[in-house]
Structures are given as C-alpha cells and as structure tokens.
Amino acid sequence: ESNATKPRGALIVLEGLDRSGKSTQCAKLLSFLEGSGHPTELWRFPDRETSVGQMISAYLSNKSQLDDHTIHLLFSANRWEKRSLMEEKLKSGTTLIVDRYSYSGVAFSSAKGLGIEWCKAPEIGLLAPDSVLYLDISPERAAERGGYGDERYERVEFQRKVADFYQTLRDSSWKIIDAGEAMEEVEKKIQEVALDRVEECAKGKPLSLLWS
Numbered sequence: 001e002s003n004a005t006k007p008r009g010a011l012i013v014l015e016g017l018d019r020s021g022k023s024t025q026c027a028k029l030l031s032f033l034e035g036s037g038h039p040t041e042l043w044r045f046p047d048r049e050t051s052v053g054q055m056i057s058a059y060l061s062n063k064s065q066l067d068d069h070t071i072h073l074l075f076s077a078n079r080w081e082k083r084s085l086m087e088e089k090l091k092s093g094t095t096l097i098v099d100r101y102s103y104s105g106v107a108f109s110s111a112k113g114l115g116i117e118w119c120k121a122p123e124i125g126l127l128a129p130d131s132v133l134y135l136d137i138s139p140e141r142a143a144e145r146g147g148y149g150d151e152r153y154e155r156v157e158f159q160r161k162v163a164d165f166y167q168t169l170r171d172s173s174w175k176i177i178d179a180g181e182a183m184e185e186v187e188k189k190i191q192e193v194a195l196d197r198v199e200e201c202a203k204g205k206p207l208s209l210l211w212s
C-alpha cells in the first residue's frame, strides 16, 4: 500500500512550563493511542541524542555557555534535523506525540529578551501540529511539584515570563488543559482531543506548515 492511500498520522504537541506534567501525560497518551490500535511514537524536543542535541544538553546543564541567539538556533536546528523523518512517519500512518516543539523554542527565548518575530523565523517551514495541548499550571504550583532540577530556566521568576509568552503565542485552536486537576482528569481530556485529531487526520486533513 502506497502512502498516498494510507490514512496519515496526527502531529500532536504537548506544551507547558517545566514540571507541568507533560512527560507523564505524553507517556500515558502513547499507551492509550497504541491500545486503541493507532500506530504511535513519542518524540521530544530537545532530542538530546543527536550531536546538536548534545550541545543543547550541555548548555542546559550549565556545562557550556552559549550566546542566546546561538542556542535558540540550535534548538531550531534540532527540530529541522528531524523534519524529514517526521513527515515520513506521519505520511506512513504513524501518529507522533511530541513533548515540546517550536512554541517552547519561541517562549523560552523570548522570555530571555529576544524578539518574538526573530524567534519564530527559523521555525517557518517546519510541520505544523494538528493539535497543541497546553498543560496550564501556575509557575508557583509547578515549582511545588518536587521542585526543579539544576537545569537552566528552572526558576519561578523565569517560568512566569515563559508563561506570558506562551499566552501571546496561543491561538483559538489550542486546547488549554488545567494541569492542576487530578492526573486522571487531565489524562482523559487529553485522550479525547487526541483521538478526535487522529480520526480527523486519518480522514485526509492535509499537513500544513509553520508559521502561517
């Protein structure tokens, strides 16, 4: 069967502050979709496995210093290096759950003071998500959740700025999920939205590109 006749997979992105519960919910969504018979993979950005990803990881753990613009472009390059594989997977019918995407890229760098349009520019032409689920939690509540690690950006004042930029970036298509609710409630809401999108994409919703 050629890809042209195959139902395509959905590109489902989860966004939110550090400690908003994204990684837990991504894992739960993966087993839900797989259990419902939909071929699914869980991806995350930064993808720390690639050589660009290793530079990012060293920066985040304070093992290296980089200019703000430079690290921004590395995060973007890390998405570009996965773009063709992403398209291939989607077209061959695999749904991708992605833990952080371009919105993290823009929100975190803008919070450091870089211009929002400058931050968006290198993301233009990447695949647009079919769904963005935003796990909404206050920076204070997030920090209470077992606290932060030692990575860069994991400070309440900074996360507050990131939350403001997420707010600027969001549009009416985003699903805002109250991440302060019980984990099972959050899980159920995400499942509903994701299943809808998977079915919509299987029916032929075309892929589109950021940032238009």
Ligand code: NYM
Pocket (backbone or CB within 6 Å): 018, 045, 046, 060, 075, 076, 099, 100, 101, 102, 104, 105, 106, 108, 109, 152, 153, 154
């Ligand atoms: N981050 C993540 C960015 O600053 N730009 C990006 O493009 C992406 C994808 O990296 N604090 C930040 C957000 C996080 C940090 O992500 C590491 P994670 O999901 O904690 O591994």
Ligand code: MG
Pocket (backbone or CB within 6 Å): 018, 019, 151
């Ligand atoms: Mg983190």
